[in-house]
Amino acid sequence: MPELTRMTWREAATAARTGIALLPIGSQEQHAGHLPMGTDTMLAEAVVDDALTRLCGDPDVVRLPALPFGHSPHHLFAAAVSLRATTLQAVLDDVLDSLATSGFRRVLIVNGHGGNDEIMRLAVKQYSLRADVALAACSYFSLGADAGTPGHAGVFETSLMLAAHPDLVREPAPRPAVTPPPLFAEPPYPGLTVERHGEWARAGGSTDDATAATAAGGTALLGRRGSALAEAIRAFDLATRETHASTEGEA
Template sequence: MDIQSATWTEVRDAETNLAMVPIGSTEQHGPHAALGTDTLNAETVAETAADRLDDPVAVSPAVSVGVAEEHRQFSGTLWTSESTFRSYVRDIVESLAFHGFDRVVLVNGHGGNVAALREVAGTITRHDDAYAVPFTWFEAVGEDAPPMGHGGALETSLLQHANPDAVREDRLDDAAAEGTRRWGNWKGKVNLAFDSAEFTENGVVGDPREASADLGEDLLDAASEALVDLLETVAEHDTERPPRK
């Protein structure tokens, strides 16, 4: 059930306590992919999983601005602080729980959100009237998938399959030529860079020329099946808090 397109009485009568919150970002993805790439991909995975799940699940509107200051030098990138982001996500989950959706999967499409989502999910579960877990779609596509990168083959492929208008196909060669192949500026195991502009000329990490709609279909299948499995587990998970020792 898409909460945004449902009526309040349909939400009231929904026979489920399970919900998803798609969470993305508005940030550069090279000259070839839309600023909303992470949000579009998170929505695609969440919607596909909802369609495949045997039982009903509520899907909230997406969070489309996340923790993305690392891309601030590229025009159009929007960001919020981690503390504001965590508070906003927590408020959304609190709203869902108030209406009976107290088991929530946070479906993430942006690497910069990962740490903050893990922390806020723990806070929600420990202190609020809800149980929340984060799920990042590109961590669930299998070892044979291309490296994550940024605006590379993995993200571009999912766009080409589900949102092809978000990809400027005529810019793929330039995107690859001016990009880089590794995230960061490393000294041993220490990343010396804080902003992506320190190591990539146009924001790309990876090779978007290796992307395809067929690969995107495979990635979506793997990610959505993993999400369905997680949703089924969350629906049955024992949420009783452990007693104090």
Template sequence: MTLHHPIARLGDLTRDEVADAAAHSVLVLPIGAVEQHGPHLPLRTDTLLAETVATAAVEACSGTVPAVLAPVMPYGNSEHHLFAGAASLRPATLAAVLGDLVRSLHTTGFQRFFLVNGHGGNDETVRLVSKSIVTELPVAVGTVNYWQAGSSAEPVPDGADVPGHAGWWETSLVLAVRPELVRTENAPSEPLGARGLYSYEPVPGLNVQMRGEWARSGGTTDPAAAADPGAGRRMLNERTAGVAEALTRFHELTREQQTR
């Protein structure tokens, strides 16, 4: 049976098309979050960018990697800054949801899963799920944080924190994808508060978390007024190329290990 879709989107396929595709395809699942992104970006920024990059990467690999793109998982772990609109899952809940999605889709016939994460707060949980589920099921799981994929030649303005949070980098990306969602008149030109301890390593390898740090910092890592949609498009293309490379390599490494 031929799939009549430029990209095989899980939610658009029939049950027969899914049955035909599952065994040889990689199930690609973007994962985002709903949380504050300063006074100028929408709460679904992480979800929007994860879905955008995952979709573009699947398109880029369409001739070489058989993939089925799942609907984006819009909620993630934002417990570390529960203010100003965060809709958060606890890490255990997020792990349970992701695990259940893999289990149910494996029952359908999928054996390979590629998780594209769009939110830093999800990172540890996504990787933990990937490690634990393969001890339970005969599956292969790849994970990638889209902002870490690929390399970038784009000049970074002084004071910008890349990738940061709701600063120059993320604002540039959203301007490139959905400019109408950016309240440019509200984009801060100065820091909104003291630099949060979460945003840097005081000494190499040291991570510090303290209650209330996100609210104290104003909820952003760096000013966003200089954000540029042209830079955003170039950086999105670089990250998409990186995720596409990761997806291709995952396919190559796992296609001989199906159905064990």
């Protein structure tokens, strides 16, 4: 797959005429006692790479190196490297501006961390008001018919890591019961976002018990997430190809 890091500038300029620049973003933050700090970044990359393998070069996608830092102040009770929301938005704005100035007219951001989601979407909405580009953003876990709330350091992420990076997964401990239940995991009314001070520390840094996670389950999850992302990339390409992809003869 074409990777920006391995291209010369002329190769990148040629790819920019018709291709989609794809930026994975993640975080460095605690994932309970059994998953590494870079889980969100590694899973975003794993799903992106699975999707690009499925696409077999059609459409043309240029994969950028992953942005490894995100907005994680809610995990600083344990350990995290967190950017302020305004900093992350500014970084994304600079990346989008750099890509547009370099000739890319289409960019897709693929996110692996819940704390980045709203900021990423706002960055895309705001930049598209200033430049003649077509932009898209998604969190890999929210795509497709079977998308749901994946949780944090629980069965979903642990299963995916067992499939993608089994050597980095430690033995998960059973999650103790938390009373009352943290509101971020069980809001009092559907559609209501609730934040309560100290919830993540009180819950031990995870949303659910990871002991039921399996590599087989993770392989199936990775396949479904990669397939959904591949479909999303195809749809973005078809919707924007005529308006924001240059012809081969254009400079």
